Amino acid sequence: MADASRSSLFWWWPLLARHRRKLYGGLAATVWCSVAASVVPFWSGKAVHALELRDWHGSRIYLLWMLAFTLTAGIGRYFMRNTLIGLSREVEREQREGLYTYLLGRPFAFYERQRVGDLMSRVGDDVGTVRMATGPGLMSFLQVVSILPVTLALMIHINWRLTLAVMLPFSLLALGFYLIGKASHAIQQKLQLAFSALSTFSHETISGERVVQAFGLEEARVGHFRELSLRHAALSMQQTVVFSAYAPLSAFISGVSALVLVAYGGSLMVRGVLDLGDLTAFTGFLVALAWPMMSLGWSVNLFQRARAGQERIDFVLNSPEPALPPAVAILLPEQPAALRLEGAVHRFDSGRGLGPLDLELAPGDSLAVVGGIGSGKTLLLQMLAGLREPQGGRLSVDGETLDETGLRRHWAGLGWVPQEAFLFSDTLRVNLAMGRPEATEEEVWDIARVVCLDELIQRLPQGLDTVVGERGVALSGGERQRAALARALLRRPRLLLLDDALSAVDAETESRILENLRAFLGKSTLVLATHRVFVAETCARVLVLHEGKVQQLGTPEDLAAQPGTYARLKQLQSLERELVRGA
Numbered sequence: 001m002a003d004a005s006r007s008s009l010f011w012w013w014p015l016l017a018r019h020r021r022k023l024y025g026g027l028a029a030t031v032w033c034s035v036a037a038s039v040v041p042f043w044s045g046k047a048v049h050a051l052e053l054r055d056w057h058g059s060r061i062y063l064l065w066m067l068a069f070t071l072t073a074g075i076g077r078y079f080m081r082n083t084l085i086g087l088s089r090e091v092e093r094e095q096r097e098g099l100y101t102y103l104l105g106r107p108f109a110f111y112e113r114q115r116v117g118d119l120m121s122r123v124g125d126d127v128g129t130v131r132m133a134t135g136p137g138l139m140s141f142l143q144v145v146s147i148l149p150v151t152l153a154l155m156i157h158i159n160w161r162l163t164l165a166v167m168l169p170f171s172l173l174a175l176g177f178y179l180i181g182k183a184s185h186a187i188q189q190k191l192q193l194a195f196s197a198l199s200t201f202s203h204e205t206i207s208g209e210r211v212v213q214a215f216g217l218e219e220a221r222v223g224h225f226r227e228l229s230l231r232h233a234a235l236s237m238q239q240t241v242v243f244s245a246y247a248p249l250s251a252f253i254s255g256v257s258a259l260v261l262v263a264y265g266g267s268l269m270v271r272g273v274l275d276l277g278d279l280t281a282f283t284g285f286l287v288a289l290a291w292p293m294m295s296l297g298w299s300v301n302l303f304q305r306a307r308a309g310q311e312r313i314d315f316v317l318n319s320p321e322p323a324l325p326p327a328v329a330i331l332l333p334e335q336p337a338a339l340r341l342e343g344a345v346h347r348f349d350s351g352r353g354l355g356p357l358d359l360e361l362a363p364g365d366s367l368a369v370v371g372g373i374g375s376g377k378t379l380l381l382q383m384l385a386g387l388r389e390p391q392g393g394r395l396s397v398d399g400e401t402l403d404e405t406g407l408r409r410h411w412a413g414l415g416w417v418p419q420e421a422f423l424f425s426d427t428l429r430v431n432l433a434m435g436r437p438e439a440t441e442e443e444v445w446d447i448a449r450v451v452c453l454d455e456l457i458q459r460l461p462q463g464l465d466t467v468v469g470e471r472g473v474a475l476s477g478g479e480r481q482r483a484a485l486a487r488a489l490l491r492r493p494r495l496l497l498l499d500d501a502l503s504a505v506d507a508e509t510e511s512r513i514l515e516n517l518r519a520f521l522g523k524s525t526l527v528l529a530t531h532r533v534f535v536a537e538t539c540a541r542v543l544v545l546h547e548g549k550v551q552q553l554g555t556p557e558d559l560a561a562q563p564g565t566y567a568r569l570k571q572l573q574s575l576e577r578e579l580v581r582g583a
């Protein structure tokens with residue numbers, strides 16, 4: 001949660017500190033514009049007084065001063081808006097980029113605790129509330145604090161008793177704003193949570209729209225969305241009710257103040273203590289004060305909202321997971337990776353998971369990981385990839401435990417094809433060359449041939465420049481998997497990890513790809529997780545996992561010859577293939 005300094009009134013100072021010069025410039029422009037604006041009533045009073053005395057020349061001079069200060073205030077206001085609104089936009093950009101960079105620097109475990117819709121609402125909505133406070137909110141606040149002393153000084157200069165009388169009602173305003181602000185902050189926190197729940201739910205529903213439609217869940221999902229939306233609307237209404245009190249309270253206080261001015265100011269004039277010019281000036285001062293005082297309520301509300309938003313942003317930024325090591329320039333060794341797991345374990349609260357497990361892979365080794373559903377294949381590959389840190393035991397690569405640079409070096413030489421092939425919404429060319437942007441056209445086509453994607457690319461109207469849609473939606477599951485495999489191979493990885501990477505490819509194409517992959521054996525260390533025995537046979541060794549532990553380990557031939565899970569699987573799948581061939 002936010003630390004103590006963040007929850008103080010100046011929680012946003014760390015965001016502004018970097019922009020001190022701009023802030024001071026904006027502050028100077030605000031003071032300039034406010035001082036100029038507050039002096040205008042003073043000259044208007046003088047002008048009226050001169051008119052009262054039929055001093056036409058004097059009144060013209062005072063009117064010219066009025067014009068000059070009005071113009072000066074206008075110019076100051078222009079600079080104030082440009083500087084402070086510009087500042088808020090910069091703070092917003094920095095905060096958004098900082099949050100985005102932070103998110104991309106989080107390890108696996110972080111994303112298992114977060115929901116995408118919620119994170120998106122923090123990057124969008126919460127950052128937006130902070131911008132509103134650092135821009136328009138801060139501007140209004142600065143206006144009030146700079147207009148008030150000058151106006152007060154001029155008012156006291158004319159008559160301190162009348163000043164005290166007309167300003168007294170304004171002190172009630174501060175109390176009112178404090179109470180409203182407190183209520184508003186509490187509602188705002190709930191409101192932002194409600195918005196986050198709404199955006200998480202809608203993000204999930206839209207992402208899983210095919211499942212929703214296929215299972216006829218539209219009504220149920222719309223119903224739940226309506227509930228969340230109603231809660232959000234109800235809280236928004238509560239917020240509006242509380243917020244609506246600002247304007248009437250300010251207007252009422254201004255009205256009472258005007259009433260005091262007429263009653264008490266009028267009596268002072270009748271008694272000859274004040275002249276008409278003084279009363280006119282006081283009226284001008286109250287008009288000049290009214291708007292900033294009213295907007296003070298609005299800016300206080302913006303601060304409440306922003307503080308709640310910043311607390312939610314800080315909650316993400318203070319997540320307990322350590323950051324990923326920074327990217328550094330890396331010179332990769334030529335030979336394939338050597339890996340060793342010693343007593344490596346990763347278990348979830350449910351007790352399910354992987355290990356303790358020992359495993360050694362020499363450079364150029366190939367290992368197939370076989371096992372039932374949930375036996376730990378993916379976890380093992382994630383651990384070998386350095387994406388999931390062992391909770392106990394250790395992973396060493398090329399004989400060394402992975403430190404920060406070691407991890408980056410490990411990733412630089414990694415070709416990783418996850419179970420769900422993910423493509424970015426760009427062209428096929430960009431997706432394939434993502435791992436090695438300097439790859440030549442020829443190299444891209446060579447790899448496309450290895451994964452049997454060349455024919456498809458030739459058939460596509462824009463060839464390699466075809467846009468594959470969001471997450472590669474324009475390609476079939478098997479095509480997506482082959483593109484993801486090509487992306488990994490094009491990297492010429494030292495370690496190639498394939499997590500059931502060809503499960504959506506038809507058996508014939510899969511055999512062709514496996515045949516082509518043989519050319520890579522020995523050049524990369526290969527670990528592949530699979531449910532298919534004939535895929536496992538591509539590798540020199542097979543590891544059978546059961547409930548996260550090693551059940552069998554040996555060459556495919558040895559395992560096929562001894563009784564056990566592997567032999568049983570092979571028998572079953574061979575029979576299946578015979579049946580398919582016979583059919």
Ligand SMILES: Nc1ncnc2c1ncn2[C@@H]1O[C@H](COP(=O)(O)OP(=O)(O)OP(=O)(O)O)[C@@H](O)[C@H]1O
Binds near residue numbers: 350373374380419
């Ligand atoms: N993030 C997680 N939180 C909790 N449990 C998890 C998590 N990820 C995996 N598990 C559990 O760990 C076990 C191993 O999961 P893993 O994904 O490695 O299985 P797998 O062998 O790859 O399965 P499959 O063949 O279905 O892909 C499973 O029982 C799974 O439920």
